[in-house]
Amino acid sequence: MRTQVGIIGAGPAGLLLSHLLHLRGISSVVLEKRSRDYVERRVRAGVLEQGTVDTLVAAGVGGRLLREGLSHHGIELRYGGAGHRIPFEKLVPGRAITVYGQQEVVKDLIAARLEAGGDVRFEVEDVAVHSPGDRPYLTFGGERLDCDVIAGCDGFHGVSRPSVPPGVLRTYERDYPFAWLGILARVAPSSEELIYARTERGFALHSMRTPEISRFYLQVPPDAGEAEWPDERIWAELKARLETVPGFTLTTGEIIEKGVTPMRGFVTEPMQYGRLYLAGDAAHIVPPTGAKGLNLAVADVRVLTEALAAFFRDGSTELLDGYSGACLKRVWRAQHFSWWMTTLLHTFDSDDDYGRKLQLSYLDYVTSSDAAATTLAENYVGLPLEG
8 A cells, every 4th residue: 555644643633634635635544543433532622722723614624613612712710719810802802712622623523534535544453663764654454554754643652753763852751740630521511611720729620511511620649540539529629629709609410421631741852753753642742731732733733734735746845854843842832831820720749838829929910910811811822823
């Protein structure tokens, strides 16, 4: 078999790249080790930046997103017994976020690729990368796929990044001393917008997926297990951390999914080697506080699409050679913003009273200064996309 671009991973990055390349007349094959049902049900991020929404709409896969997505024009920072709204419509006019589950994005992209006759293969075994520096090809399940370029969109634990020879990539990492317990509940949201709550008990986030389904997160110890958190304990702790302002009552209901997510930051440099290009979680991980993971993947794919279009159109490698540098500028901005949001809102066991006072002082600054609030708002809704 032969194709122009071999893509490993049928998550948002791999599927969107395949679709954008299709729109440019460039062939691709997507290889995914999981089943279609698994990737379509996998619950992940749900906050889409303005640029991500614009990209999906322009690519012709945003119809359901526009109908069912929840557009938000602000978020609330809750601490010290009061709520403080960060108004996007005032601080960054014309820009917003949309709440729409990552699994819904994946469903839309799979449907679009299959409708267009795209080659997306699920439950593929033993994917391996060969000769990424010069004449790349992939093997899987006893078959061989020759390609001009390989795109590694297979996540943090995938095979793409480890296929780069030792010593080529440099990694930067930071592990945080806590995790997030995330739950999905069959209950109407108790707020129209996301609530980021900082309390002495720890951080909590009230989010949503649909008008009938809510998403919540609790800061928990890094070694916490799901068994330690029965439903009754989860709701009691969410109430303790969210019912801190007068008149707010948290609606409870059936918990339909729960899981613990470690908090880490990770970046690999460069994001390319020879004819292998890494995108999304294969190249970088951010703590979820800033809602940047999926959005960074989309930004990577946009840059890579433009570079590949130039390469296949006239043989130019200029944009491909600059792919990593172009992406990393945005990646590090997102890393900093995610670190900043995380340290601003979480409690740290190592903090003394001095550290807590500094944290509260900065929260007061962000919620009382338009300049500080604008910095939060423009990073949260997403900086302009390249490509």
